[in-house]
Amino acid sequence: MGIRKMPGMSSLYVGGQIHQYSAGDKSHPQTMEIYMKLDEMIQKLRMAGYVPNAATQVFSGFDSTDKSNAGKLEEIEQALFSHVEKLAVCYGLISTRAGSPLHIFKNLRICQDCHSAMKLVSHVYNREIVIRDRNRFHCFKQGSCSCSDYW
Template identity: 65%
Template sequence: MRPNEVVLGSLLGACKVHRMHELGERLVRDLVLMYPYNTEHHVLLSNMYALSGKIDKADSLRRDLRDKGIRKVPGISTMYINGKIHQFSAGEKSHPRINEIYLMLDVMIRELKLAGYVPDTTSQIISGGGSGGGDDDTNEQEEKERALLSHSEKLAVCFGLISTKAGTPLYIFKNLRICQDCHSALKIASKIYSREIVIRDRNRFHSFKNGLCSCSDYW
């Protein structure tokens, strides 16, 4: 029986957890061949290259997608609060409470870092990025971190924190797979703020509670 997208996706999750990058690359290449127009698989392959330290390959793959006119589906996180639907994209600017949300984001990131969170920029690729050494490397790292910290899930959680009573569970729907960094950050956030944070991403439910996730870090 030929493995399908679900089976390969589960194996890929195990590869990420155990850092079996070579096998992970092979699995994602199979997914790309099986589903050539699913941009999420191309992004996964790019991320696996980055995790393996193959930044040139990651950049090359993303340039190839741009040249072919294949665009990544933008990640959108959706919440239903106080009778209204609220949607967030990475780097969101249009929400009516966006200034409050970013103030809360600054507070949350500081508290996460005090609790041991380290932004995982390994798979964050900046367009046109290159290593010129020195200040160039520092600036690129800072740019990667800024992009990472404004992912839609983090913004949605911050909106939930300023819009609901303490202890209220937060429910978020994400159209794509949650990234490694957001997964790590929200585990810590659930403990710091004593909140259950439930995210339904493209693959499964993630229930973050007391610093743990219901998926046991396999997704």
């Protein structure tokens, strides 16, 4: 018997409805559009300097310096890309007016990779993104966070 982590959930209020996401969620009616926006967003973030932080993921026996783990690294990066905050933000980007703020509620603490990504998203898409996680409110604006990277 091992320790089990509570699944991450994020909620976003758009168009009078609450949209909820879990990691890797593909149950939303606009899943195809959300994942297409996710691919576009990741490309734009990479061009802006985003490098997925695989160290934030817990994988037994994984060594990022071992070149034979390249496939595992790709798997970890894909897991990072489908974190609930990123899915919620992508839905917000396709469902709201350009420049309007996004307000997301998360049941767990935001991970370091998502925190870094949200700073870039706020800059690249010129959006204010407010995420209420388990510990605090994070207000991402123009590439910075109100927590001054202390979360």
